[in-house]
Amino acid sequence: MTCRGPADPPLCTGCLSKDTRRRCTYCSLYGPIWRSKFGLFDIVNVATPDLIAQVIQQEGRYPVRAELPHWKEYRDLRGQAYGLHVETGLDWYRLRSALNPKMLKLQEVSAYASVIHQVVGDLLQRIELLRTCSQDQATVSDLAAELYKFGFEGVSSILFETRLGCLQEEIPHDTLRFIAAVNDMLTFSDPVLLFPRWSRDILPFWKRFIQAWDDLSDIAQMLIDRRMAEIEAQVSRGEPAEGMYLTYLLSSDKLSKADVYTSVTELMLGGVDTVRKKNDTVVWFFTSVELDLFAFSSTSLYPVVPGNGRYISENEVILDNYWFPKKTQFHLCHYAACHDESEFVDAERFLPERWFYSEAPSSRSNRAMPGFYQHHPYSFIPFGVGVRACVGKRVAEMEMHFALSRLMQHYEIQPEDGAPTVEAKTRTLLIPSKPINLRFMPRA
Numbered sequence: 001m002t003c004r005g006p007a008d009p010p011l012c013t014g015c016l017s018k019d020t021r022r023r024c025t026y027c028s029l030y031g032p033i034w035r036s037k038f039g040l041f042d043i044v045n046v047a048t049p050d051l052i053a054q055v056i057q058q059e060g061r062y063p064v065r066a067e068l069p070h071w072k073e074y075r076d077l078r079g080q081a082y083g084l085h086v087e088t089g090l091d092w093y094r095l096r097s098a099l100n101p102k103m104l105k106l107q108e109v110s111a112y113a114s115v116i117h118q119v120v121g122d123l124l125q126r127i128e129l130l131r132t133c134s135q136d137q138a139t140v141s142d143l144a145a146e147l148y149k150f151g152f153e154g155v156s157s158i159l160f161e162t163r164l165g166c167l168q169e170e171i172p173h174d175t176l177r178f179i180a181a182v183n184d185m186l187t188f189s190d191p192v193l194l195f196p197r198w199s200r201d202i203l204p205f206w207k208r209f210i211q212a213w214d215d216l217s218d219i220a221q222m223l224i225d226r227r228m229a230e231i232e233a234q235v236s237r238g239e240p241a242e243g244m245y246l247t248y249l250l251s252s253d254k255l256s257k258a259d260v261y262t263s264v265t266e267l268m269l270g271g272v273d274t275v276r277k278k279n280d281t282v283v284w285f286f287t288s289v290e291l292d293l294f295a296f297s298s299t300s301l302y303p304v305v306p307g308n309g310r311y312i313s314e315n316e317v318i319l320d321n322y323w324f325p326k327k328t329q330f331h332l333c334h335y336a337a338c339h340d341e342s343e344f345v346d347a348e349r350f351l352p353e354r355w356f357y358s359e360a361p362s363s364r365s366n367r368a369m370p371g372f373y374q375h376h377p378y379s380f381i382p383f384g385v386g387v388r389a390c391v392g393k394r395v396a397e398m399e400m401h402f403a404l405s406r407l408m409q410h411y412e413i414q415p416e417d418g419a420p421t422v423e424a425k426t427r428t429l430l431i432p433s434k435p436i437n438l439r440f441m442p443r444a
């Protein structure tokens with residue numbers, strides 16, 4: 001392999017805000033394939049839609065994003081089932097096959113509509129309260145924080161079949177502990193991976209990481225056990241076990257109880273921050289045009305997941321004229337692909353009309369003109385593609401559509417007066433660098 005690239009780019013958590021842009025810069029310096037180091041990881045970066053497609057087409061039957069040795073170590077330490085992120089090969093596939101049907105089939109997901117509408121109702125009440133209590137009776141400060149709670153409440157109402165009260169004025173103690181644990185686990189996961197093992201006794205990261213996982217597992221298990229007891233009581237009274245996702249998993253016999261504990265916790269982790277992030281990007285851009293166009297346009301400018309990985313261990317990979325041995329870790333630079341001028345004219349501009357299907361997507365003519373959906377199908381893949389793609393895609397889309405359409409029905413949304421320019425920064429996901437404060441003006 002002869003890819004050029006920086007020997008050791010200065011990447012570290014906390015200063016990741018520039019990482020995504022840096023990758024775009026590397027792309028213009030070294031071309032669309034380059035090699036870099038991240039801690040102990042040797043990474044091949046690919047930054048065009050065509051190269052991303054080539055990697056995914058060679059990912060094999062049971063794709064892996066990246067090895068997570070520290071998650072695996074925690075699971076071994078506590079004797080837990082490995083779950084979706086750690087399990088590999090056929091065992092991962094068995095888990096996904098059990099989790100997919102009630103998450104990815106449109107018809108099945110519509111069963112969650114009424115509970116999501118209730119959660120959206122709570123979000124509207126919360127926005128109304130915050131708005132009316134503000135100085136100008138219009139501004140909601142740090143909308144992202146509210147949408148984070150919305151994401152948490154929405155996903156857990158489906159997964160645990162329990163309302164956690166995230167959008168209440170007084171958030172219950174266990175719910176606060178749950179939210180803090182998710183945040184800590186995600187925050188400490190990167191430093192644990194990057195710092196050498198000997199530093200674990202000196203630096204706080206490993207202990208905080210373990211503590212966060214312990215809290216997460218504790219509360220998730222308590223919620224699942226409580227729901228299981230309710231189901232058993234229903235069944236013993238001769239009533240049908242009616243419920244949603246958890247009831248289905250517990251009664252399907254496809255997963256052991258240990259698998260259910262880990263999988264449901266991981267599903268929740270996948271759903272919490274991403275949903276919040278996607279919603280706040282779209283709300284930020286929203287005025288009055290069709291929702292889908294706005295969602296596409298705003299999130300392709302600021303993709304929630306700016307980069308993804310594929311660790312291809314079983315096959316050699318060929319990309320254009322380069323050959324890569326087995327066990328190569330690829331980084332798919334989605335942010336760079338979404339900002340590629342040869343795919344999107346005026347890539348930095350918010351142009352919802354570029355998502356109109358005015359010609360067949362396969363046609364390559366006029367692809368450089370705004371107003372035409374002509375870009376490469378892999379230039380914007382917010383949920384990934386293939387068997388390893390996001391399992392919560394349908395739920396996320398439903399939550400986003402319900403929340404945004406009802407917010408727009410009730411309010412005209414404007415930036416607060418003198419609002420600063422908000423840049424994006426990376427915390428694994430792309431997030432706003434400053435709180436976003438918006439004015440919610442009731443529609444007549």
Ligand code: HEM
Pocket residue numbers: 065084085096155266267268269270271272274275278304305308309382383384385388389390391392393395396
């Ligand atoms: C706007 C919201 C969301 C976005 C943009 C998003 C995006 C993604 C992406 C890009 C991946 C990696 C796919 C790949 O490697 O090819 C992923 C994986 C995953 N997502 Fe989401 N996601 C969202 C919401 C959700 C929700 C609501 C859930 C749970 C209900 C969820 C659960 C997961 C899980 C468990 C995985 C790992 C799947 C596996 O490894 O087999 N996500 N998501």
